[in-house]
Amino acid sequence: MFMVSSAEQYPSSYMSLTDCLHGSMDQYGSLEKAFGLSSEVFSPTRKERAAGNCEEDSENKNKQPKESDDDGGKESSKKGSKAAKKKEERKQKEPRFAFMTKSEVDHLEDGYRWRKYGQKAVKNSPYPRSYYRCTTQKCTVKKRVERSYQDPSTVITTYEGQHNHQLPTSLRGNAAALLQPSMFPPPQLAGTTSFPHELFMRMAPHHMNDQSRSIF
DNA sequence: CGAATTTGACCTGCGC
DNA sequence: GCGCAGGTCAAATTCG
Numbered sequence: 094m095f096m097v098s099s100a101e102q103y104p105s106s107y108m109s110l111t112d113c114l115h116g117s118m119d120q121y122g123s124l125e126k127a128f129g130l131s132s133e134v135f136s137p138t139r140k141e142r143a144a145g146n147c148e149e150d151s152e153n154k155n156k157q158p159k160e161s162d163d164d165g166g167k168e169s170s171k172k173g174s175k176a177a178k179k180k181e182e183r184k185q186k187e188p189r190f191a192f193m194t195k196s197e198v199d200h201l202e203d204g205y206r207w208r209k210y211g212q213k214a215v216k217n218s219p220y221p222r223s224y225y226r227c228t229t230q231k232c233t234v235k236k237r238v239e240r241s242y243q244d245p246s247t248v249i250t251t252y253e254g255q256h257n258h259q260l261p262t263s264l265r266g267n268a269a270a271l272l273q274p275s276m277f278p279p280p281q282l283a284g285t286t287s288f289p290h291e292l293f294m295r296m297a298p299h300h301m302n303d304q305s306r307s308i309f
Numbered sequence: 310c311g312a313a314t315t316t317g318a319c320c321t322g323c324g325c
Numbered sequence: 326g327c328g329c330a331g332g333t334c335a336a337a338t339t340c341g
Contacts (some may be wrong), residue, residue, distance in 0.1 A: 212314095222331085
């Protein structure tokens with residue numbers, strides 16, 4: 094149904110996932126083009142808007158809201174300052190894209206180091222959604238990982254933000270290697286994948302029942 | 310022992 | 326205004 098695993102569906106010039114992840118907006122746009130998708134897939138859903146990540150970014154707030162203000166210091170009153178801080182955080186809009194991965198493991202390795210900071214049960218899905226943040230200092234990239242309730246073997250990963258650093262060297266040897274350009278259109282690998290997960294890259298709107306825009 | 314994960318509480322925004 | 330759902334925080338716990 095939504096598998097895009099055959100090589101001919103991909104453009105000839107490919108980029109790696111990591112390129113996309115720490116790339117610029119141009120690359121992000123290229124990604125969209127690469128998959129023949131418009132940024133429309135990111136039109137905010139009600140929930141995303143609730144999260145405050147869309148729209149009203151006319152004022153491009155400073156990045157790293159968290160690290161920048163409480164990097165070293167701890168605020169005394171947890172509740173109050175948290176709320177105030179969040180308010181500012183929500184103004185900014187981060188580039189975001191989602192893709193689906195056929196994988197047995199929820200947290201697939203993408204070359205970066207992630208720290209899990211939350212997990213929530215998702216409505217209409219028996220599987221929880223996990224929230225990860227890039228552990229690199231000053232990198233505010235986040236990702237959400239959830240398993241598709243329609244296809245439990247599929248993991249939906251949503252990246253938010255862009256890495257402002259290189260891949261952690263410690264991971265370059267193994268995971269990063271997997272993400273080099275050969276990974277995406279794995280003509281050779283597609284059938285005989287040696288990965289724990291097959292990437293059948295798909296820009297994914299959050300709500301997959303939106304058939305008009307989803308190819309799932 | 311430091312880093313990462315778990316998990317319950319809390320906050321926010323939206324729909325009714 | 327209230328309840329719900331998503332997102333985040335941070336203390337406690339586990340892991341390497």
